[in-house]
Amino acid sequence: MKYTILLLVFIILSGCASGEKKKALEYLPPDAPVQEIYMTARQFEFTPDIIHVKQGTHVVLEIESLDVTHGFKLTQYGINVTIPAKTKTTVEFYAQEPGTYPFKCAHFCGVGHFGMNGKLIVE
Numbered sequence: 001m002k003y004t005i006l007l008l009v010f011i012i013l014s015g016c017a018s019g020e021k022k023k024a025l026e027y028l029p030p031d032a033p034v035q036e037i038y039m040t041a042r043q044f045e046f047t048p049d050i051i052h053v054k055q056g057t058h059v060v061l062e063i064e065s066l067d068v069t070h071g072f073k074l075t076q077y078g079i080n081v082t083i084p085a086k087t088k089t090t091v092e093f094y095a096q097e098p099g100t101y102p103f104k105c106a107h108f109c110g111v112g113h114f115g116m117n118g119k120l121i122v123e
């Protein structure tokens with residue numbers, strides 16, 4: 001019984017993770033150009049905090065935490081990841097529609113946490 005519950009939890013968790021990836025890359029054409037971006041996170045800012053990408057690109061965004069654990073939440077693409085202290089995390093999405101989409105740190109990182117945000121501009 002115990003193992004059945006554990007297995008169920010595992011299935012639910014892995015289902016959510018692949019769901020995020022699917023939403024972010026769902027309409028990705030195989031020939032979409034790749035745009036790589038490097039961003040840092042530290043208390044209490046992302047650098048750069050405004051990201052410009054071209055519509056129709058497959059964006060590969062590498063985020064490095066320079067200090068404590070941070071998060072990166074980009075609701076438009078169903079992305080919500082944690083970046084453990086002093087590590088790098090990569091997120092990917094297909095920039096399908098032009099627009100301005102807010103992102104923010106979604107892991108409490110200190111007194112300035114709630115102001116730690118930025119914008120993705122797809123143009």
Ligand SMILES: [Cu+2]
Binds near residue numbers: 071105106
């Ligand atoms: Cu934070």
